[in-house]
Amino acid sequence: MGKVLGLVKLCSLMLAPALVLAQDVSFDDIQPILQARCVMCHAGDAAPLGLRLTSLDELLKGSSIRQVVVSGDPANSELIRRLKGQSQPRMPMTGPPFLSDAEITLVEDWIAGGLQAGSRPADATARPAPLLRPSEGQPVTYEHVAPIFASRCVKCHSAYGLMGSAPEGLLLNSYAAILDRHERVRVVPGASGASELVRRIRGQSQPQMPYDGPPFLSDEEVQLIVDWIDQGARDDTGQPAPSPVGSRVRLQGVLGEGWTLDSLQLVVGPGTRIDKSPGVGDVVEVRGRWGQDGRVLVDRIRRR
Structure with missing residues (x-):
């Protein structure tokens, strides 16, 4: 004993x-x-x-x-x-x-240890960090936009998101995933107007994202993402991404004069399939590929 x-x-x-x-x-x-x-x-x-x-x-x-x-x-x-x-x-x-x-x-x-409170009041609030912007004269990199994706997009666009698997298989939880072009490209480095991601957060493509909005992204957040893409969708070291020439794109917007989509130039040729007789001012969906010359080579265009 x-x-x-x-x-x-x-x-x-x-x-x-x-x-x-x-x-x-x-x-x-x-x-x-x-x-x-x-x-x-x-x-x-x-x-x-x-x-x-x-x-x-x-x-x-x-x-x-x-x-x-x-x-x-x-x-x-x-x-x-x-x-x-x-x-x-x-x-x-x-x-x-x-x-x-x-x-x-x-x-x-x-x-x-019993969830000890510490020195601060129990209702003392820690606020999300403000938008991270580059120093004057420096480019926007993934480091600056990653917190936006993390706070507003990843909750759904991840392998185990709130909606189950990521919608349309689109993962937004890493730089490589955002730039992925396997099924189609959502970010076209150097061309925010041809980037489906931008059109989604602006509401040019429906449904507008984030899906739990409103509130949607603020004008400042949208502009930071636009600047990031237009400056080459650089990684966190500042290295710009390669152009996804030949990758599939799917865009929505308003058809303009001379086969433009909200001022984005389209290339419509004999092989393009045109459905529902779209006209200037109509909301249309465009499917095609990103061309070497910075234009969308249209496979199909239809009025929505």
């Missing part, structure tokens, strides 16, 4: 440092992680499932369907399950990279 009690005491002593460490972690330690990786999506009226992570009070409220943290029980806290990928989609939805092991452990310790 004495040996058993001795082992219990020994185990208690071994666990004590870990318990003290967990209790020492407060929301002061957690909020910077949420601010950097989570608040861009989980804030305001558009927060997925109503889960706002902008303050301790909001986090403790949980989502519209469940609590996401269980005091003293990290293993049964949905927040931890999402951060580790035990529940899908794994968070943050902009990953990889996801949170580091050290960051996840810190959140686990905070939950295990």
Whole structure:
């Protein structure tokens, strides 16, 4: 019996440092992680499932369907399950990279220690970072527009989005995915007017995106994306993307004089299929390919 009690005491002593460490972690330690990786999506009226992570009070409220943290029980806290990928989609939805092991452990310790509040008021709000703009004379790169995609688009356009799989297979959670041209090209570097992504966020192509709008993207956000594309859709190192010559495009807009689509020049030839007798001023859908000379080579045009 004495040996058993001795082992219990020994185990208690071994666990004590870990318990003290967990209790020492407060929301002061957690909020910077949420601010950097989570608040861009989980804030305001558009927060997925109503889960706002902008303050301790909001986090403790949980989502519209469940609590996401269980005091003293990290293993049964949905927040931890999402951060580790035990529940899908794994968070943050902009990953990889996801949170580091050290960051996840810190959140686990905070939950295990009883969700200590820290020094700030429980309703103190961390706001999403303002738009990131390049320095004067520098080009717009993916680094500047990625937060917009992350906060307004990735919630649906990811492998495990709010609508299930990404609509039309379009992933917007990485630079490579946004520039993908396998099925058709949505971003034409150097030509925002020929980029379906721009036409969607402007409402020239329907349905207007983001799908959960209004509110849709602000004029500033739209202009930053337009500038990024017109300046070559540069990656985060500043390297411009190659022109997707020959890639399929699908665009909607208003037909203008001389076979133009909202001033974008179209090439309509003998092989072009013309449906429903479109005329100037009609809203049309155009399918074709991006040409070497910066024009759309039209395979089909039809009035909508």
